[in-house]
Amino acid sequence: MKSFVNYLYKNQDLFYKVFLFLLTTFLIVYLFPKGGKFKYEIPKGKPWQYENLYAPFDFAILKTPEEISAEKNKINKTHIPYYDYNADVAEGVKAALEQEFTELFPDTLSRQETTKLRNFVNKTANDIYENGLLQEIVPLNPNQLIYLRKGNEATEVAYQNVLKQTGLRDYLNKRIDQGGLQLFREELVGLFFDTVKPNVSYNETLTKNDLESKYNQISYTRGSVERGTIIVAKGEVVEGDKLQILNSLKAEYESQVWSKANYYWVVLGYGMLVFLALLMLMLFIRKYRYDIFQNNIKVTFVFFNVLLMVLLTTLIIKFNVQYVYVVPLCILPLTIKGFFDSRLGLFTHVITVLLLGFIVPDSYEYMFLQIIAGIVTILTVSELYKRANLFITVGQITLVYILSYFAFTIIQEGSIYEVEPETFLMFLLGGLATLFVQPLIYAYEKVFGLISDMSLLELSDTNSALLKELSDKAPGTFHHSLNVANLAEAASNEIGANSMLARVGALYHDIGKMKNPTFFTENQTTSVNSHDELSPRESADIIIEHVINGIEIAKKRNLPDRVIDFIRTHHGTTTVYYFLQKEKEVNENVDPDDFRYPGPMPFSKETAILMMCDSVEAASKSIKEPNARLIDEFVEKIINKQMEEGQFLNADITFMDIQQVKKVLKRKLKNIYHLRIEYPE
Template identity: 70%
Template sequence: MKKFVNNLYKNQALFYKVFLFALTAVLIVYLLPKGGNFKYEIPKGKPWQYENLYAPFDFAVLKTEEEIKQERQAIMNNHTPYFVYDQEIAKAAQTNIAEEVKQVFSDSIYKIRGKKLVDFVNTTLSDIYEYGLLQSNNRLDPSQLIYLRKGNEAYEIPYKKLIKQNGVRELVNAKIEDANLKDFENQLLEVFFNTIEPNVTYDNEFTEKELQSKLSNISYTRGNIEQGSRVIARGEVVEGNKYNILRSLKNEYESQVWSGSNYNWIIFGYSVLVALALLMLLLFIKKYRQDIFENNVKVTFIFFNILFMVILTRIVVNFDINYVYVVPLCILPLTLKAFFDARLGMFTHVITVLLLGFIVPNSYEYMFLQIIAGIVTILTVSELYKRANLFISVGQITLVYIISYFAFTIIQEGNVADVNAEVLLIFLLGGLATLFVQPLIYIYEKIFGMVSDMSLLELSDTNSKLLKELSEKAPGTFHHSLNVANLAEAAANEIHANAMLARVGALYHDIGKMRNPTYFTENQTSAVNSHNELEPKESAQIIIDHVINGIEIGKKHNLPDRVIDFIRTHHGTTTVYYFFMKEKENNEEVEKDDFRYPGPIPFSKETAILMMCDSVEAASKSLKEPTAGVIENFVEKIINKQMEEGQFLNSNITFKEIQVVKKILKRKLKNIFHLRVEYPE
């Protein structure tokens, strides 16, 4: 048991990676659509390149979206609205109108003409309420048919049959004129306006209910294909009805109800493919990015980004499949390039796109567009910390999306007229969303404790609080750091290392000298040397301590670990040679480890460059006659000694690259120490 625990402890990093790999695979498989995948791509407008396809089962042919849309529009245009007829209002008016006539007309007129007047108003009222008096005038065509509901019965009548409230006066006046009752026009109008009330209203609820019922009964299929029938032959062009039949077959194939055993096999298949893709990524990192593979935080960061993109795409697909290109997938290679390098960013992007191919429709088109956009992202984005570069790159990415979409539309539809402006807008939105990469990188830096070029740019500002403090307390060290930064940046550019990281590391590598600045020769402004009063061993310890002090100061000021690595490694495990030899003069049995820096030795190209530049720049101050030959021998001697001591064994830097660094240092030092023309007195 104890042995097992010890093995578990020793291999905890490996077990964590296995756990992370399994967890990511499970979550991605969970997010993938469940069901069978149609094994053929449907290339609209192109010849069918597979073998003859026969229907594996009976299935219905789906109508196109355009056909369904037209059918829905036709139903809505031809739908008959419903109106409600209130019989109680009509009865009440017929009951009260005779009494109203008696009250409006004088007794003398009523006695003489009463019967005729009552008969007239009853007849007119019957005409008004035959189909009803409409409360409000709806904007309908007069000839349009409507349903008029009286109780439980509904009658189909033209809309013009309904009397509108604003047309009552005109109707009554016409009736009065026909009955030769013009002398009693005002009294009769008063009778009608005091008696009649609208009794027909538009039944919006029932009309909508009937409309929805008709819309829900729309058939989404037209015709059936029997099992064994040939769907398409090899070489036939996939267009028109053939395309619809293939689309219907694919839809039916993927939406069938699967049995438990089939479902389990599908999950197994997905798991194998997802695990295989993630395994390829892990193997790539292990083989070509060993430093990243050994850092669990960095591996977690990469897998988190893949999972984040899968989740985001799945959410958008569930919301509306048409907005799938709004997901700014190019953020993935942008982010990984900012923190790592372009090759890892591209490889991870391709793996992610392959996984997303299981989720999105038209997977070939989607993967083609996204891989091309990812390549453009990697090729165009450089120096992400410059805002203009990001905007230019986003514009190029969006342009590539649009051009590719145009090409696919022409292939599939045969003309440019079918280009959808809404899709172009979606590409623009996706491009704008890509600009979110800068705040996202800042968030990642805080969460995962990593550093990007944008943070390095901020740290390279010599007006920052820590560098200003260094310039005030140890001005000689500050000047030395600036010189080393210039040398390191030039050397890093030449061997394609991270020049910004090398420069920032050089600026901060000696901040530990602020604790005891006068014990370092570059800060001594008088002839008095502080080491004269100390033993060589004590002096050596003060010199060595500037590394430890620098690490403490760096952590106190929240410098990123990548920058603190330069402080930790810029002397590697070399010795403070001057004080070692001084002690050796007095004591033959001196312990060399007492004069040795704690290390570790450099473990990246950038930290190796700093060690070379720091040693050469510092020692160059002792050159009395810096001729070209002296400088070349001087640089060779210092760097060769570091190589003999094995200081670059862990830094992944080649002999050829070291020779290039030497060449740069020689050239730079010659420029620094060049002799001016002697002016005549």
């Protein structure tokens, strides 16, 4: 049992990766829709490339969206809306008219005139409320029929027969003229306007329910295909009815109700394909990015981003598949490249697109667009910390999407008139969403403890608190760090390493010297040397301690691990040569390991470059009368000694790279010392 526990403990990194791999596979398969996958790509407007296709079962032929839309428009044109008639309002108005009439007209009128006026008012009120008075909001066609509901009965009435409140004055004037009551026009019009109220209102709920009921009666199919019937022959052009029958077969196939056994087989198939795709990604990381493979946090970061893109896409597809291009999939290669490198970013992007190809419609078109956009992202984006570069890249991504979609559409439709402008809007929204990559990278840095070029740019500011403190406490070391940073940046650019990372690492590599600044030559301003009163062993311990002190300071100030790596490795496992030789003068049996830095040795191009630049820059101060030949020999001697000691064995740097670094250092040192060509006398 104990041996098994020890085995688990020793291999915990491997077990974690296996767990992460299986968990990601499970979650992706869980997110995928579980249904049959139609095994043919339908080549619209092109010859059928497969063998003759026969109907595998009976299925109905679906109507096209255009046909469904035409039927709905026909229903809309013939649909009769519902209006409610309020009888209580009509009776109340008639009673109010009777009362107002008595108060309005005086007793001085003759009985004949009074009777004529009363009859006019009663008849006009009855005529107005025969079909009701409507406060019109949305006018209809005058000949449009409506249902007028009086209680539980609904009768068909022409819309023009319902009096509108806006036409009440004209209606009253016409009736007054017909009745010969012009002398009482003002009183009668005022009477009706003060008393009459609308009693007909539009019943939106009932109208809408009736319309939906008619929509539901629409048949979405036209005819059927029996099992065994030939659908399309090899070489036959797929268009018209053939195209619609194929689309109907695909829809029927993918929407079938699967039995439990079928369901498990589908899940197994998805699981195997997702397993293989993620396995390729894991093997790529292990073979070509072993430093990332060894870091569980970095591996988790890569798989988390793949899972995030799958999650976003599946959610959008479930909401509305037309918005699938709104998902900013190019954020994936941008973030991976921002933290690692372009090759891993592109490979991860391609694997993710292959996974999404299982669930998106028009999978070939989707994968082509996304892979091309990912390649453009990798090729064009550089120095992501510069905002202008990000906007330019987003513009190029959007343009590639639009051009690719336009090309696919004219190939499939044979005309530019079938291009849908709404899709261009989707591409534009997806491009704008890609701008979210900067705050996302910031969040990733905090969650996963990684570092991007944007953070490196902030750290390279010499006005930062830590570098200001270094310049105050150890000005000579600060000046030395600036020189090393310039050398490291130039050398990194020469061999294609991360120049920003190398520069930042160089700026902070000697911050440990702040603890005992006067024990380092560059900070000694007087002829008094602090080492004069110490033994060589004690002096060596103080010199070596600046690495440990630097790591402690860096961790307290929350510097990223990638920057702390430069502090750890800038001396590798070399010895404090000066004090080792002094000790040998009095003790021949001295152990060199007592004067050796703890390491580790550099394990990347950038840390190896820093070791070379740091040693060369520091030792160059000892050249009393520098000239071109001395500098060349000096650089060769120092770097060759580091190579002989095997300091670069763990770094991913070639002999050619080292030769290029030597050339840069020689050229830069000659510029620093302002050396001129020696002309013959």
